[in-house]
Amino acid sequence: MEKTKWIDIKGNHDSFNIPHLDSIQNYYRKYSAWHKDGSFHYIHTTSFGNYSFICVDATLSPGPKRPYNFFGILNMTQMAQLSFMATESLHSNHTIWFGHYPTSTIISPAPGIRTLMSSATAYLCGHLHTMGGLMPVLHSQHRGGTLELELGDWMDNRRYRILAFDHDLLSFADLNFEEWPVVLITNPKSFLYSSSAHEPLVKILYSTHIRILTFSPSVIVSVKVYIDRVHLGNAHQVSGPLYVLRWNPQNYSEGFHHINVTVQDASGRISTRSHIFAMEENLSRRFDFWPSVILLSDHYVLARVLFGLIVLIQITLLLVFRYVQKPALKGNPGLLTLTSYSLHVFSKTNTFYYSVLVLNLYTILGPWFVGELIDGQWGACFSFGVFVGGSFLQGSVTFVVGILQILFFNLPLMAYLCWCLFLRCRGHSFCSHIRHGHHLMAVLIHLAMALLLAWQLYSCYFLQRTYGTVAFFLSPMRTWLVVLTLALIYKTWTLKSSELRTYIVEMKTYQSS
Template identity: 60%
Template sequence: MFALFSALIAAGLLLACLTGYMLENYTVQLRPRGGTGQHSRGEQPPYPAGGMDNIFWFLQVSDIHISKFVDSQRAPDFQKFCTETIDVIKPEIVFVTGDLTDAKERNRIGSRQYEIEWQTYQTILKKSRVLEKTKWIDIKGNHDAFNIPSLESVNNYYRKYSAFKREGSFHYVYQTHFGNYSFICADATPSPGPKRPFNFFGLLNQNKMAELSKLASEAVHSNQTIWFSHYTTSTIISASPGIRRIMSSAIAYLCGHLHTLGGFMPVLHSRHEHGTLELELADWMDNRRYRVLVFDHDLFSFVDLKFDKWPVIVITNPKSTLYSSPVHEPLGKIKHSTHIRVLAFSPAQVTSVLIKIDGVLIGNAVHIEGPLHTLPWKAKDYSKGMHFIEVQAQDKAGRTTIIGHKFTMEEVELLTFDIMASFILQSSHYIMLRVIFILVLLANILVIIVFRYLTKPQLKESPGFFTLANFSFHVFSKTNVLYYPVLLFTCYIAVGPWFIGEIVDGYFGACFVFGIVVDGHFLEGSLTFFIGILQLTFFNIPLICYLCWCLLLRCRGAFFRSHIKYTGWIRSVSMHIIMMGLLGWQVYACYFLQKTYGTVAFFLSPVRTWSVILALVLVCKAWNLNNSAIRTFKAEMKNCPYS
């Protein structure tokens, strides 16, 4: 009953958050197209036509995770990407958005920086000579900050082996004869960088946010602005006014980090309140993904791709309605355009680019220059309603690719993104975790306190499950030797240090639910709240329920060796298997703690190691309890017809 109560609170909160998000997202998506500034730009030439003008493209790749221990093909494939793929696409810029190396130990539990992984990464860049072919901007991810005490540490191999070697946030301007384009990096990696798993969330404190505000102001006169980082905005803890508000003038935010959530969310794209697209890119590590992005007459287009799959197609005009940003793009240029514009890349010559609109073949696009193919059209023929454009490209090797999207030239409601993807990207998960943790904690504390001061129920003939459960909670709450240790331990989870150990090699610190203290720095809590929820839900609550069950059997006169005759084999064995499984989970957490933060952390961990001992002691005490209080409850049970 107690576990059900806590679960209902957590589920209710999640449902409320999701419902609130849906209402907010629905309102955002109904905003009409056409911001004032961009609307006027859309009516001004130049318009997309048949020439190789006002266009450039660039790439993004993320979460490479070059590893010393797993997937020996990961590095060779990346070297092939840096040679063949880059040679074919010839991007102006390549953005590598973090997690260049894996930084996990052989057991996949511990974490540290391996110089050989960084040397492998640098060797790939040198052998492929990719830095001579394009502007290569690689930034840090959370794995690149594992177990690093400071930016000046000799273990901060990013400073030595990366191509860009730029710490912190920065503003890169790409200059063309048709305007400037701003790219702003938001570096949210923590410093010091703790071992895994406590740097899953990025951190942007007040100083970093002030720096980002300054960078954003520098980009106001650029044609377009793109922000990029390793973390999704939903996994960044940012000071006021928040990263989403500061980057609201950008057309898109590029990131990685979530790795398709283990394959459950292969596409994680969404649009924020002010029109900025958030585009998480699937990882290179397991999925071998990369992205081609294009600015064509300041219209933004992109396509997410699988490595070594050709031809690659990007339709730049007419652009996709789903990924339109009316506040940031001159969408009016589409209706004034004279040509459909398509980029088609392949190692072999592209022999045909067939274009259909609404299922009708329009023609074969003409190769103009480089990857650009164009086909004349009358945009006014498609000025009403929603339409679907489909492009089929074939190369000389016989390979074929087909892509398509919806487009419109009317000021209509924007198409909505997948609701779950938008929820994952737009929610502030660290806030949700904090609220859920507090509610589950209060459920733990308040229920046992309330039962302590409530009048216990009178057992009548054939009491049902809920009556007996109610009675067992009263027995537990009024048994001081069990009540006070559990209550104090539950409160301790919220206020005391969970463990003291080497948060970073050579630097001892303390981990609390609200954050980590190490080397004079305080890292705000994030994933700690999630682990706290697991601790309460899968250890504290089951322990209380099991103690109540034991006490109920004791009140009926049973001992551990004789309780089966009161409950039956199936119920008793099932209960013990569940509890042994949960206790095993807690023991494994202790093992994980030792492997991650050292032997000292294992022994100085009240929430992990000590809790296992506490649980065993309390269970033994419950089965052998025979004080005056339990004798009173036994007398009541004896007089009950049920017993």
């Protein structure tokens, strides 16, 4: 603290189960270097200009238990505050925004968080933890030229980042702890991470030296520089970690070029850093597709749309097959005709039709459960958001949970009941359909439904462990649904033949023909 300026911010793990910012459970206020909740603007002053750092605090207050604070939320007051900071930062050489959440996981009112930070050179974030190792590099660029640079976590992956401004050109390196030597090429900088809107890129063309920062606990013994596989020479130390090598940038004024720097220290450790650079601004290179989708999509919007479509499709199926005439079973009907027929039987049987219709409507309207979303504070969870501690938190992860619930339970349950009813129409009982051929397939289908039901039961257990016993009993979408499922399955196999008489007659006529 005496030698280094520390700027730390909260993440979603710091706001789990926090009733309010003044709570003694808010450890950030006590243990952080900044000792201040909320967004802030720090200006670093140098002899050659000012550099602004704007923190975006999108953590939830109150902060519910997991998983309902995976997304950050900014309200109108917070957006106005950030807008004021953005205006203040226009007088600085550069502005760096940073926050825990990627912009794709921040819910913000118009004009949106990306628009507010459009004057920034880069936005630094974390939160996604390399997506379990699937995305070790998550970098992209907003339309206005602002870089969005997610960094893997320190706790499990021991990742950290070094940034440097060299003549107001931003360079950075994402590194693994205790891997030495550390190498960062600051001039010429990477073309992929360049922005003509925020950086004086022409300075590369008129620079006199290649510049490299390199660090190691041991003495650096060599810094070899290659461009397009041609060895230009060894860079020499100027001051501290800065090494330079004279060059003529005019030799590389056209097209793309590849710079490679190999550094060796006295302990024999070798590191190599390379990237592609260019002097022409009209050339084009793009970030990888998936990192851009992950960082630049508004995932909460996609989740809302997908959730709505899935529910709408299931309700539409019920309504269509309820009121459209059922197909005649003639000749050799295919799988599609038999599936359609079973959906007709299902939709025209009141018990199942109204049960599943109400289930779908309830999935939208809720509440899914009522319980202690924060220890000592009661709340209710809906698809469209969470009410807790007198506050309403907009729906985000709730829609994802809803999608998983429908895809992995509600829809399979409907399909399973349709299949059972179809077997009943063919004159089978629960035991006879297993004995009557295709028994392996029947066993597999029942086993699949049993596994899905086990998953639903586990979610009830998770609910009880996380939100309390009351939440377990006041949970229509978890505990009550298990009871409804068992009742519907029982009803399917004990349904009186008189209720299916028309379909049984049709099926017998078809089978005899």
